[in-house]
Every structure is written in C-alpha cells, then in structure tokens.
Amino acid sequence: MKPARSKTPRKLVVKKGSQTSLKDPVGVYCRVRPLSFLDQECCIEVINSTTVQLHTPEGYRLNRNGDYKETQYSFKQVFGTHTTQKELFDVVANPLVDDLIRGKNGLLFTYGVTGSGKTHTMTGSPGEGGLLPRCLDMIFNSIGSFQAKRYVFKSNDRNSMDIQCEVDALLERQKREAMPNPKTPSGKRQVDPEFADMITVQEFCKAEEVDEDSVYGVFVSYIEIYNNYIYDLLEEVPFDPIKPKWNSCSTPMRNTDFVPPQSKLLREDKNHNMYVAGCTEVEVKSTEEAFEVFWRGQKKRRIANTHLNRESSRSHSVFNIKLVQAPLDADGDNVLQEKEQITISQLSLVDLAGSERTNRTKAEGNRLREAGNINQSLMTLRTCMEVLRENQMYGTNKMVPYRDSKLTHLFKNYFDGEGKVRMIVCVNPKAEDYEESLQVMRFAEMTQEVEVARPVDKAICGLTPGRRYRHHPRAGPVGDELLVTEMVLQSFPPLPSCEILDINDEQTLPRLIEALEKRHQLRQMMTDEFNKQSITFKAMLQEFDNGVLNKENYIQGKLNEKEKVISGQKLEIERLEKKNKTLEYKIEILEKTTTIYEEDKRNLQQELETQNQKLQRQFSDKRRLEARLQGMVTETTMKWEKECFLDSFQPDQNVPPLRLRHRRSRSAGDRWVDHKPASHVQTETVMQPHVPHAITVSVANEKALAKCEKYMLTHQELASDGEIETKLIKGDVFKTRGGGQSVQFTEIETLKQESPTGRKRRSSTVAPAQPEGAESEWTDVETRCSVAVEMRAGSQLGPGYQHHAQPKRKKP
Numbered sequence: 001m002k003p004a005r006s007k008t009p010r011k012l013v014v015k016k017g018s019q020t021s022l023k024d025p026v027g028v029y030c031r032v033r034p035l036s037f038l039d040q041e042c043c044i045e046v047i048n049s050t051t052v053q054l055h056t057p058e059g060y061r062l063n064r065n066g067d068y069k070e071t072q073y074s075f076k077q078v079f080g081t082h083t084t085q086k087e088l089f090d091v092v093a094n095p096l097v098d099d100l101i102r103g104k105n106g107l108l109f110t111y112g113v114t115g116s117g118k119t120h121t122m123t124g125s126p127g128e129g130g131l132l133p134r135c136l137d138m139i140f141n142s143i144g145s146f147q148a149k150r151y152v153f154k155s156n157d158r159n160s161m162d163i164q165c166e167v168d169a170l171l172e173r174q175k176r177e178a179m180p181n182p183k184t185p186s187g188k189r190q191v192d193p194e195f196a197d198m199i200t201v202q203e204f205c206k207a208e209e210v211d212e213d214s215v216y217g218v219f220v221s222y223i224e225i226y227n228n229y230i231y232d233l234l235e236e237v238p239f240d241p242i243k244p245k246w247n248s249c250s251t252p253m254r255n256t257d258f259v260p261p262q263s264k265l266l267r268e269d270k271n272h273n274m275y276v277a278g279c280t281e282v283e284v285k286s287t288e289e290a291f292e293v294f295w296r297g298q299k300k301r302r303i304a305n306t307h308l309n310r311e312s313s314r315s316h317s318v319f320n321i322k323l324v325q326a327p328l329d330a331d332g333d334n335v336l337q338e339k340e341q342i343t344i345s346q347l348s349l350v351d352l353a354g355s356e357r358t359n360r361t362k363a364e365g366n367r368l369r370e371a372g373n374i375n376q377s378l379m380t381l382r383t384c385m386e387v388l389r390e391n392q393m394y395g396t397n398k399m400v401p402y403r404d405s406k407l408t409h410l411f412k413n414y415f416d417g418e419g420k421v422r423m424i425v426c427v428n429p430k431a432e433d434y435e436e437s438l439q440v441m442r443f444a445e446m447t448q449e450v451e452v453a454r455p456v457d458k459a460i461c462g463l464t465p466g467r468r469y470r471h472h473p474r475a476g477p478v479g480d481e482l483l484v485t486e487m488v489l490q491s492f493p494p495l496p497s498c499e500i501l502d503i504n505d506e507q508t509l510p511r512l513i514e515a516l517e518k519r520h521q522l523r524q525m526m527t528d529e530f531n532k533q534s535i536t537f538k539a540m541l542q543e544f545d546n547g548v549l550n551k552e553n554y555i556q557g558k559l560n561e562k563e564k565v566i567s568g569q570k571l572e573i574e575r576l577e578k579k580n581k582t583l584e585y586k587i588e589i590l591e592k593t594t595t596i597y598e599e600d601k602r603n604l605q606q607e608l609e610t611q612n613q614k615l616q617r618q619f620s621d622k623r624r625l626e627a628r629l630q631g632m633v634t635e636t637t638m639k640w641e642k643e644c645f646l647d648s649f650q651p652d653q654n655v656p657p658l659r660l661r662h663r664r665s666r667s668a669g670d671r672w673v674d675h676k677p678a679s680h681v682q683t684e685t686v687m688q689p690h691v692p693h694a695i696t697v698s699v700a701n702e703k704a705l706a707k708c709e710k711y712m713l714t715h716q717e718l719a720s721d722g723e724i725e726t727k728l729i730k731g732d733v734f735k736t737r738g739g740g741q742s743v744q745f746t747e748i749e750t751l752k753q754e755s756p757t758g759r760k761r762r763s764s765t766v767a768p769a770q771p772e773g774a775e776s777e778w779t780d781v782e783t784r785c786s787v788a789v790e791m792r793a794g795s796q797l798g799p800g801y802q803h804h805a806q807p808k809r810k811k812p
Helices: 085-101 118-122 131-146 166-177 287-298 366-394 406-410 412-416 431-447 477-491 508-648 702-707 781-785
Strands: 023-025 027-032 044-046 051-055 070-074 077-079 106-112 153-155 161-163 214-226 229-232 266-268 274-276 282-284 316-327 343-351 420-427 451-453 672-675 694-697 710-718 724-735 741-751 789-792
Touching (some): 027 085, 027 431, 051 431, 070 431, 077 085, 085 106, 085 131, 106 118, 106 431, 118 131, 131 214, 131 287, 131 343, 214 287, 214 366, 214 406, 229 406, 274 406, 282 287, 287 316, 366 406, 406 412, 694 702, 702 741
Parallel strands (some): 027 420, 106 420, 672 694, 672 710
Antiparallel strands (some): 044 051, 153 161, 214 316, 266 274, 710 724, 724 741, 741 789
16 A cells, blocks of 8 residues: 655645545546548557557667557556447446535546547547547436426536526526527527537436435536636627628638636635636536537637647537536425535536647647647646656655646645546557657556545435425335235135115125135234244344344454454554655765766866876876987087097197186177175186176175176185185076066086095196097196086086086196
8 A cells, every 4th residue: 555645835734524545546547549541550459458569660769779668557447448438438437417416526637639539538529529528428317306406506606506486587587588599599599510420329327216205406617728718618799709700801800809718817716726717617507408518618629730630629628517516405495505505516628638749739829838838738738747746756846836727726625635636548450650659658647646535425314215205105114014914804705795685684794704714714813924934034034134143253253363464564554655755865876876987987087187198298298208308319429529639639749838718608709797795715726717708796786787688696615625615606697577687597506625635636747648639537736627517507417418618738
C-alpha cells in the first residue's frame, strides 16, 4: 500500500464523513483507432487486454544496440480497433453514471494527439453514439419517473441550488412559457435529424440502485477553454462570435450590435470546489433535450482545418452534467423544503484538444498561437500529475501548479478533494504519430500512479423509506399476502345454502353445522400443521443463525489474522520506503559529489595541459639560448686560439718592450658616473681601472645621473685569503616617466690580487730554464695582474665567464 498523499500547501476542507485514508488510483484506459488506409505502416500492437507495444517504425533512429526499440505499456484495460462504443461505455462510463446517481462526483476525459479519435469517443458519429449521449440516456432511464417538476430546483451564482415549492415552480414555468424566445428547450420539440442517429441507443441501460423516495433534477452546462480563456458555449449573444459577418471586400463588417464573447472567471465555493462564475446552466428533462443543448454549444466550438486533421479541435471542451437530488417529505407527496438536504453531484466529460507539433501541422498565425496554448495547458496538466505523484510516493510537500492553467485549476478539487477520475488515452497506430504517441504513453503510465480520494456515500436523511408509495397501492408484498389468503379460503369446503324457507325445515341447519364443523376441523389441522412447520422453521432458522454466527466468528478470526499480516507488511513497507528514501538521498549526494570531482578533474587537466605547454615553450627557449651561447663560446674560443697561435710564432727580437698602462673599460666611449664610496682604499696594483669622461662621486645623486648614460660602483671587500677584492658593478642609466633616473645593472668586473706569502711567486730571474717556446705557469706581477674575469648579470657562474687578459708575450 502506498503512503497517503501529503496535502498541498493550502489546507483542504474535508467534507463531512469523508475518509481521506481511502484512495483509488486514476483509472487509465487505452483505445486504439483503426488505420485510415490498409497499406499504412503500423507502430502500435495490442498484446493483450491490458498491454500495448510500440514498435520503432522504419526510418526512425535506432537504439544504441542497433536493434529496433520495442516498448510495452500497461493500462487498466486496452480496447482494440474493433471495440464498439457500447463495450467502451459499459467498462469506463457506466460506473461513473452509477456513482453520479448515488451522489458522487466523477471526471472523465479523453487524451491523445490530434486525429486519434478523442471527439469520436466522446461524442460519437451518426448511428454510433459516443460516451456523452449514452451517459445522458442512462441517467434519464434511471430517474425518468422520479424527476421533479421544472424550476423546483434553481441554480444560483454560488455553485449551489435553491429549492422552491411546486406552486412557485408552476408560476415560473408559466412566466417562462409566456416569453417570446424561451431559453429553455422544450421536451415536446421534434428531435433535430442532424443528431437524431447519435442519441438513438438500442441497448437499454439503467442504474442498479435509485432512491425512490427522492426527486431529481438534471442541469447541463457547456464551456470551452480557448487560448487559456474560458468561454460559455451556451451563452446567448446577438451574433455568432466565432464567425462574424463579412462584406464583399473580405473584411469584417463593423456593427455596433456585435458583442464579442466574454471570458469567464473561476471561483471557489464554500466547499472549496472550483466553478465557472456566470456560466449558463440549463435544466433538461430528457436525453433529446440535453443533447440538443450540447449540439447547440458544439456548433460554437472552435475547430479548424490543419495539416493533420480536417476538423481539429482548437480548444478543450467541458460538458458538465449536474444531478440535484432532494428527499420527499414525511408524507411522500412533496419535496422536503430544506436546502441542507439537497445533494449535488457532478459528472464532467472533457474532450481535450490534441497535442501537436507545429512542424507537422504547418500551423501559422492564429493556428500557431492556438497550438502553443494547447501544448502549454497539456504540459501543465502533465506537470501537476508529476508533482502529485511525487508528493504521494515520496511524502514530499511540493506546490502543485494548478493555477498555471485554467484547465488544471478548474479540476483542482477532483485531485485534492474526492471523486472518481478516469482517462481514456486515444492513440493512432500510424507510423507518422510514433513520437507523439510515445509521449502520450509515458504520460498515461505516470498518471496511473496518482491516487484520488475515494468518494463516500451520502448521508441518509432519516425519514421512513417507502414514503412515495405509502398512499398508492401497487404490486408487492401486501398484494401477495392477500392472494395467499384468498387461496386458503378457496381450499375450504363450500358452505351449503343457509336460506330457510319452511319453519319445519330441519335439514338446512344440520348441514350448515356439519359444514362448519368440517371447516373448523380443517382449520385446526392447518393450524397444527402451521405450528409444526413454524417450529421446524424456527429450528432451522436457529441452526442457520448459529451457522452464520460461527462463520462470522471464523471470518472475523481470519480477518484479524490478515489485518495483523497487513499491518506487519505495512510496517515493512514503511521501513523499506524510508530506507529507499535514505538510499536515494545518498545516491543524490554521491552524484553531486561525483559531478564536483569531475569538474575539478577537468579543471586540473586543463591546468596541467597549460603548464605542460608553458614548460614546453620554456624548454624550447632554453635550448635556443643554449645553442646561441654555445655558438658565442665557440666563436670566442676560436678567436682567442687564433690570436694565441699567431703570437706564438713572432720572433723574440721583434717583441716590443711591455709598456705599463691602465686597463680601459669596455664602455669607455660613454659618459660615466664613477661612484667610489668614502671608504674606498687605493690599491698598489699595476692594473688600475680607468674610465675617461667620468664624474667621480662618493654618493650617487640625481644631478650626476642626469648627465651620464653609464654608472659604475666600486665595491671592495676582504677575500678569504686576506687580500682586498675589488668589484666594478656597471649599469645603464634610464629616465623614468616621473622625470627621475633609474639604473639597471648589466655586468660585474672583479679585480683580485694574491699575496706572495700565500703562494710562492715565481720570478723570471729565478725561474728554471724552460724549453724553447714554452711558457711558465706564472709570470711577473705585471702580467699576472692584467688578468680579469668579467661576469654578465644573470649568468650562472658557468658559461658566462669570459677571459679578457692580454695574450702572453715572450720576453726579449
């Protein structure tokens, strides 16, 4: 058993005596119409009385495995192509009419794509009446002799009924009949031959139980929902609002008497039932009269010719049959004049417009707008069913969007209140409607899981049954008792003549006494036999009562056992449902977590790819730079090797004497700022840095920097061997946007000297003789101090070192 459906946010007002715990699912039936042509491809097959199967037609996409996709759908009952209207009515609509007469509400609607046979199922065709005329015929067959006089019941604007005595009703009838154009159709009119064949039902159908101590009245109304507006199809207007007059220029005629139809509003009565305010309700007394009213409104309904259907309904139509019932008074002669005792039940027959795709119908303009509104209202109906199903199955409390569409808002009380709801799904088996039929089947399958509160029986007024025929003898138990008494008297012997004509007659009285004695003896024998049979019957009745009591006790014990089993199963179901909800929640959390992780994974992969590309570019740049530096090293090496090679072949006598000179800076052509701090110590080395055109300062200042292009800082520090190490830090001077100067350092020159005490200095005077052409490892001080190492900024103290010493020359 499914859990009870949770209430929607608005608190429902439960009717008196309502049993909200008892619910029934929506009854969904399927009807398959025949193909229009025998050579058409069929995509729907009836498997059995409750199942249909959809085949993917040729030309449509295949499923993942490459096979044709076949899907089966189950219904309460499936009606094939050879089903008659009578068979469909007996199964689907007959129970709804029976409930209507017992004071219960019902809703029956047809659903399907355009051209699937919805209107034919509801209205019928000549010679084959649909559900609507058959419902009317069954109603009037059941209450025909119990109908109240016309105008005894009067409808008001609050979705309820007023009651008046027969005298007031007679006066109103005379008043209406005196009007030149009475709105109420007369039951004495001849049936319109246009629909005479549609209401001629050969089979007699009648409700099983009808309260004979009540009077009934039938009121009908007919509305349509067009473009999400409600229009009254029975409303009297001066001109036809659907088809106005046109002049010879094919333009509408301007007429001040023309009154366009006014849309109606939905209201809620005191019992929270929805109704159409100001809607025309016509009291009818026969099937012909009721169908005449329906046919009059049917002519005003909006239909149009589309690519899929020559007469396609462009609106949802709702034909309401309202049955009013009131009990007779205690005498059984007049209607009880108590409004609280009136019972109103309603049966709504809805013919929904067909869902359609605009690319198939080739709709344009108004037809396109109509199709959009039709599809939107059907989508809202589907959404409401989905939310109801979710609330009932999972115990949620989501808002059901009834107000998003007039169609769902009108029938809100059927799903939130009580009543029996049934739907007939009409399908066309042709292959062109495969996709639309698939959507219809899915909606029908989901609708079957929605539950509606079961209608309850009406309350009994408390008056004595059989009031109607109390003063009117009829065939029944009383007549049968009189007949038995007469037969018993005839079984007695006949009495002789009792007439005495002679005073001396002595035979008549003895014969009479004898006949009476025989009658008395026969009566005594019959009395004894009756007593014996009465005792026997009492014994049999007592035995039967004991048997019934024993069976009741046995059945009650079985019922108690079954109830215990059912209670245990309910608890188990509730436990499993809770567990299922918990698992669904965990699955949802895991799905969300998986989604987050997958998103993070994608982002990290993208970031990794970006970093890989960046590293690849840097690696390429590094290889190009290494190749460039390798080329520069190779070129410089070859240059110095060449110079050294040439110097080694010069004669000794031609070597000029070594002249001491200052080491010149590589950028001596520019103007320099020579920054020597006040703590600078002069060294006694032979090689001294010399920069011409230099401005020597002890503290760097903006004035000196503004006049020069180069900058040199002389920095001294004590090396590890205790000698002074001098570094010349060089840079370029740039002007900034603010009008100042900035220095960008480019290279460092290092000047080092070694103490003779740290390493034995080899002098040329004491050096041992060397072979011809060989050089000593160390030369004199002048040659040793002419060696400098220069490091460019940003080097890694490896390939960046460059040797700028003068080539060693042999002494003369």
